[in-house]
Amino acid sequence: MKIISxxxxxxxxxxxxxxxxxKKVGFVPTMGALHxxxxxxIKKARGENEVLVVSIFLNPTQFLAGEDLDxxxxxxxxDKKICELGGVDVLFFPHAKDMYGEDEVSLLAPxxxxxxxxxxxxxxxxxxxxxxxxxLLHLVNPxxxxxxxxxxxxxxxxxxxxxxMFMDVIVVPVDTxxxxxxxxxxxxxxxxxxxxxxxxxxxxxxxxxxxxxxxxNVLTTKEIVHAMRETLAPLEISxxxxxxxxxxxxxxVEIGNSIILVEAKVGTTRLLDNIWL
Ligand code: PAF
Numbered sequence: 001m002k003i004i005s006x007x008x009x010x011x012x013x014x015x016x017x018x019x020x021x022x023k024k025v026g027f028v029p030t031m032g033a034l035h036x037x038x039x040x041x042i043k044k045a046r047g048e049n050e051v052l053v054v055s056i057f058l059n060p061t062q063f064l065a066g067e068d069l070d071x072x073x074x075x076x077x078x079d080k081k082i083c084e085l086g087g088v089d090v091l092f093f094p095h096a097k098d099m100y101g102e103d104e105v106s107l108l109a110p111x112x113x114x115x116x117x118x119x120x121x122x123x124x125x126x127x128x129x130x131x132x133x134x135x136l137l138h139l140v141n142p143x144x145x146x147x148x149x150x151x152x153x154x155x156x157x158x159x160x161x162x163x164x165m166f167m168d169v170i171v172v173p174v175d176t177x178x179x180x181x182x183x184x185x186x187x188x189x190x191x192x193x194x195x196x197x198x199x200x201x202x203x204x205x206x207x208x209x210x211x212x213x214x215x216x217n218v219l220t221t222k223e224i225v226h227a228m229r230e231t232l233a234p235l236e237i238s239x240x241x242x243x244x245x246x247x248x249x250x251x252x253v254e255i256g257n258s259i260i261l262v263e264a265k266v267g268t269t270r271l272l273d274n275i276w277l
Contacts, residue, residue, distance in 0.1 A: 001084045003091045007099065007139050010092050014140065017051055017089070024049040027142035027169075029133060032056040033073040033187035034082045037177040041146040042086040044174055053140050054083050055092040057099065062128030073190045092140070099135060107131045109157060113247050118153045118272070121238045121263060129154055130161050137162075137169055145169050150176040150184055152259050152274045156247050176273070178204065184273045191269040199235065200266045206231040206240070207275045210260045214277055219253040228262065238263040238270065253277060 004010045018025055026049030028041045034056075046052050056079055063069035076093075083091045109119065109126035119126055137145060147155045159171050177185045182204035183197070192200060206228040213224050221242040228240045244250050244257050253260075261274040 001080075001088050001091055003080065003093055005093050005095060005098065007094060007135075010090070010139055013090065014051075014053070023051055024144070025051045025053060025140065025142040027136070027140045027145045028052070028054045029136050029145065029147075030054060030056055031058045031072070031187070032079050033075050033190065034079045035177075035185045035187060035189075037148055037150065037185040039082065039086060040177050041148060041174050042083070042088065044172070045144070045146045046087045048144060048172075049142075051090070052086075052088050053090045053092060053142065054086075054088045055094075055136055055140070056083075057092070057094055057132065057136075058096075059099075059128060059132040060096050061100070061131055062125050064122055064124060067122075068188075068191075071191075073187055092136075099132070104131075107134055107161075110160065113153075113160065114157060116153075116247065117239055117241055117243075117261060118263065121270070126154070126157050130157060133158055134161065134165070137167065142169055144172050146172045146174055148176060149173050149276060150186070150272065150274065152261060152276070153247060156245070182208065184271075186271060188269055188271065192266060196267045196269070200271055202232050202235055203262050203264055203266075203271055203273045206262055207260060207273060211275055211277065214253050214255070221249075221251055221253060224253070224260070228260075232262065232264055236265040238265065 004013060026045035028045050030038050058072055060069055107130045109130055114126040147158060155173055162169055162171055181201055183200055209231050210224050210228055225240045241261050242250060243259055255277055258277045259274050263270060263272050
């Protein structure tokens with residue numbers, strides 16, 4: 001596995017490695033602190049491409065002032081091992097100063113889809129996500145890029161950016177990986193005490209309840225959201241929402257076109273989860 005930190009060196013190296021345009025390049029962007037969720041992205045990408053590039057970059061522009069940028073878990077050596085074992089060909093590990101200059105061209109998230117749900121809790125967050133993904137996609141120039149469904153709104157906005165900017169990359173959504181007891185894997189789970197981890201199970205429990213209601217043909221979103229909020233109590237809820245795959249609020253669950261999302265605070269940690277129905 002080749003580890004590269006300079007963006008221009010990465011471009012040059014990939015040119016030589018992927019001389020044949022038929023060679024498919026898969027790309028998995030991450031912020032490190034890799035867990036089984038990332039490993040499933042890496043596995044899927046490894047199986048579908050000749051060349052596999054992973055990036056580890058704790059992108060400062062997607063953190064708002066006062067958020068957890070400084071305490072975000074870092075496990076650089078363990079991450080490198082995971083990539084090596086996952087058959088990664090190139091690990092891109094840049095420094096912030098190599099990715100950003102002084103007076104930056106910026107990319108803005110759409111005014112509607114970028115400012116609902118997670119965009120309301122973290123206004124401007126998606127500007128940073130889209131900007132860094134645009135930069136990374138230009139550097140790696142992959143055929144396919146892999147993103148977890150757990151960050152459903154992020155995934156949706158990246159798909160929108162790729163479409164609206166006429167980019168060639170195929171965005172591949174990958175299912176959320178959960179612990180046996182239902183907790184969705186997240187690098188931020190590292191912040192939870194054992195009691196908080198127990199409380200966090202209310203989040204997946206509320207989603208399972210929603211899934212059960214839908215399977216019994218209760219489709220009215222008001223009714224489902226109400227029951228979910230009861231299950232989540234007394235957690236501090238940022239939102240419980242049911243949207244279609246274009247992230248528009250809907251009044252009735254449409255099977256095959258709905259996402260049920262929760263964001264709640266457990267202790268001081270904000271956790272996200274969702275199910276796609
Ligand atoms: O989901 C993440 O880890 C990050 O938001 C991403 C997509 C790597 C961009 O920094």
